[in-house]
Amino acid sequence: xxxxxxxxxxxREALRRSIPALSVFLAMLVMSxxxxxxxxxxxxxxxxxxxxxxxxxxxxxxxxxxFLLGLLFDMVTGLPxxxxxxxxxxxxxxxxxxxxxxEGHSLLLDWIFAALLILAAQLLSAQILHxxxxxxxxxxxxxxxxxxxxxxxxxxxxxxxxxxxxxDGVA
Amino acid sequence: xxxxxxxxxxWRQPRRSSFARRDSNLALFGALLSxxxxxxxxxxxxxxxxxxxxxxxxxGAMLDALHPLISVATAPVEAVRGIGRWIGDHLDVVDRNRxxxxxxxxxxxxxxxxxxxxxxxxxxxxxxxxxxxERRLVASGVSAASSANAASRTATISVGLNDGVRPRMPVIxxxxxxxxVTDVGLGSARIMLLTDVNSRVPVKVLRTGWTGLxxxxxxxxxxxxxxxxxxxxxxxxxxxLVTSGDGGLFPPGIPVAVIVAVGAGSPLATPLANPSGxxxxxxxxxxxxxxxxxAAADAVAEADLPVQPSAAVxxxxxxxxxxxxxxx
Numbered sequence: 001x002x003x004x005x006x007x008x009x010x011x012r013e014a015l016r017r018s019i020p021a022l023s024v025f026l027a028m029l030v031m032s033x034x035x036x037x038x039x040x041x042x043x044x045x046x047x048x049x050x051x052x053x054x055x056x057x058x059x060x061x062x063x064x065x066x067f068l069l070g071l072l073f074d075m076v077t078g079l080p081x082x083x084x085x086x087x088x089x090x091x092x093x094x095x096x097x098x099x100x101x102x103e104g105h106s107l108l109l110d111w112i113f114a115a116l117l118i119l120a121a122q123l124l125s126a127q128i129l130h131x132x133x134x135x136x137x138x139x140x141x142x143x144x145x146x147x148x149x150x151x152x153x154x155x156x157x158x159x160x161x162x163x164x165x166x167x168d169g170v171a
Numbered sequence: 172x173x174x175x176x177x178x179x180x181x182w183r184q185p186r187r188s189s190f191a192r193r194d195s196n197l198a199l200f201g202a203l204l205s206x207x208x209x210x211x212x213x214x215x216x217x218x219x220x221x222x223x224x225x226x227x228x229x230x231g232a233m234l235d236a237l238h239p240l241i242s243v244a245t246a247p248v249e250a251v252r253g254i255g256r257w258i259g260d261h262l263d264v265v266d267r268n269r270x271x272x273x274x275x276x277x278x279x280x281x282x283x284x285x286x287x288x289x290x291x292x293x294x295x296x297x298x299x300x301x302x303x304x305e306r307r308l309v310a311s312g313v314s315a316a317s318s319a320n321a322a323s324r325t326a327t328i329s330v331g332l333n334d335g336v337r338p339r340m341p342v343i344x345x346x347x348x349x350x351x352v353t354d355v356g357l358g359s360a361r362i363m364l365l366t367d368v369n370s371r372v373p374v375k376v377l378r379t380g381w382t383g384l385x386x387x388x389x390x391x392x393x394x395x396x397x398x399x400x401x402x403x404x405x406x407x408x409x410x411x412l413v414t415s416g417d418g419g420l421f422p423p424g425i426p427v428a429v430i431v432a433v434g435a436g437s438p439l440a441t442p443l444a445n446p447s448g449x450x451x452x453x454x455x456x457x458x459x460x461x462x463x464x465x466a467a468a469d470a471v472a473e474a475d476l477p478v479q480p481s482a483a484v485x486x487x488x489x490x491x492x493x494x495x496x497x498x499x
Contacts, residue, residue: 132216133220
């Protein structure tokens with residue numbers, strides 16, 4: 001087997017393509033751990049990973065995959081089915097549009113854009129829950145958005161590592 | 172050889188390579204698919220609004236699949252928490268011992284009075300032939316994980332449909348009320364914690380007897396919402412809230428929370444059962460049994476009223492079930 005042209009294996013390829021989805025699923029599991037934090041909220045790691053993968057590996061995180069992952073997330077967290085599906089798909093679509101506008105960008109620019117997107121997603125979440133007839137609390141939602149924004153650089157580094165080790169297959 | 176495409180003219184647009192066309196087609200298709208997917212998600216949500224029970228079974232099945240995974244993942248967190256509690260217990264054991272001894276002396280006095288009152292109460296209730304509904308234990312299990320999501324405060328427990336657990340049932344932990352069951356799988360269930368924004372528990376203040384609602388604030392506390400009662404008494408920090416039994420779901424007298432802050436708004440309370448580490452829990456049947464409607468006695472056959480010929484001819488009258496019922 002040559003290093004320049006590694007043998008193509010369908011199984012390996014399928015695994016490689018499913019790595020982003022698997023990482024989002026793991027993030028969902030981590031989010032359901034009872035970790036004592038302020039206001040008892042954890043950053044929305046699943047949403048963050050979806051956002052990051054949509055930006056760095058657009059082909060491996062299409063909108064329909066975001067939709068399916070969102071459905072799974074709704075079932076894991078017990079939110080109304082379709083809530084996170086809508087948010088994830090919308091976030092991926094928004095990232096697509098933004099990537100068309102701006103080409104090369106720094107981490108800071110990415111961070112600012114992600115922050116705006118996360119706030120918008122949280123607002124959308126509250127609106128959807130109101131539509132269903134559920135109540136939402138303003139301060140915990142805002143706190144969670146804040147934590148999510150703070151966790152963005154860490155998750156970027158994590159996603160980049162996963163990409164280098166597993167998705168690119170350079171290991 | 173000229174590998175470039177022929178120069179474009181005003182009339183003829185430059186011919187794009189098939190790869191470029193394929194890419195733009197793919198992009199267009201992707202955008203279309205995103206739109207379709209988002210529209211479908213909206214449709215799902217609208218279905219949920221019409222029928223909130225939609226998808227409950229699906230969520231239950233997912234819960235069954237996830238519960239083992241989550242309980243394995245929770246184990247280390249619980250272990251660390253347990254070690255922390257153990258160390259804390261050892262550090263303040265002397266102080267607590269002194270406080271408890273003092274408290275015990277007071278409590279002994281009170282307990283004597285309370286026993287006399289309870290006996291009195293029993294005698295009076297017997298005189299009145301008062302019938303109290305009994306609490307019925309359905310199942311007991313262990314809580315595994317709680318979701319740290321701002322939009323929903325839930326935990327999973329290790330009993331489900333197979334153990335007789337149904338949605339709406341109250342869940343009680345060792346320290347106090349934990350919440351109520353929302354989704355049920357075969358061997359696991361999800362409960363809505365007291366701190367969920369959508370949780371409302373009818374409670375009363377143990378000291379004054381005032382009733383109100385303990386409303387979750389979406390974080391780690393409860394708001395105690397009550398009508399300002401007459402009199403000069405006030406809610407104080409340290410007042411205990413217990414379930415009042417109003418509404419018939421939660422049995423009365425279960426400890427719920429203790430008031431920790433009294434300010435301009437509604438008093439804040441902390442739930443006695445720690446929402447992020449419930450431990451063993453019991454699921455009870457709703458306190459008041461559902462009303463059993465008695466079948467009404469069969470109606471006595473009435474003699475037919477004389478039918479007016481004009482009414483019998485009218486076609487609209489024939490379709491009306493009230494007039495078209497018994498015809499010999």
